[in-house]
Amino acid sequence: MTAAVDDDLWSAVGDPTRRRMLDLLLADGDGTATSLSEQLPVTRQAVAKHLGVLDRVGLVHATPAGRERRYRVDEAQLARAVAQLSSVGAAWDARLRRIKRIAEAIQRSKDERGPQQ
Numbered sequence: 001m002t003a004a005v006d007d008d009l010w011s012a013v014g015d016p017t018r019r020r021m022l023d024l025l026l027a028d029g030d031g032t033a034t035s036l037s038e039q040l041p042v043t044r045q046a047v048a049k050h051l052g053v054l055d056r057v058g059l060v061h062a063t064p065a066g067r068e069r070r071y072r073v074d075e076a077q078l079a080r081a082v083a084q085l086s087s088v089g090a091a092w093d094a095r096l097r098r099i100k101r102i103a104e105a106i107q108r109s110k111d112e113r114g115p116q117q
Helices: 003-015 018-028 031-035 044-056 075-113
Strands: 059-066 068-073
Touching: 003 018, 003 044, 003 075, 018 031, 018 044, 018 068, 031 044, 031 068, 044 059, 044 068
Parallel strands: none
Antiparallel strands: 059 068
């Protein structure tokens, strides 16, 4: 997976409406733009555009169903997105721990010198 694909994937899951759509699809197993729009505060056309974004990054796959398309979450791709998010979160946790240690060392150094006049 290239960095560009990762950026697109993160951009796709960064939108709260698309995250809600993924939640609904996971809960229901699958859905159409119409069925999702009935559960969201956006139009069917907006839902269709969001589904297009999710489809392009591989988070959902569509199958024809009459005049509509039924969308299902690709759980393997979703798991990859979650793993990437966890990895980035762990890296930031490590950075924040280092910053905390540095700040504590500075504070200890100041405390050992005592009040400055």
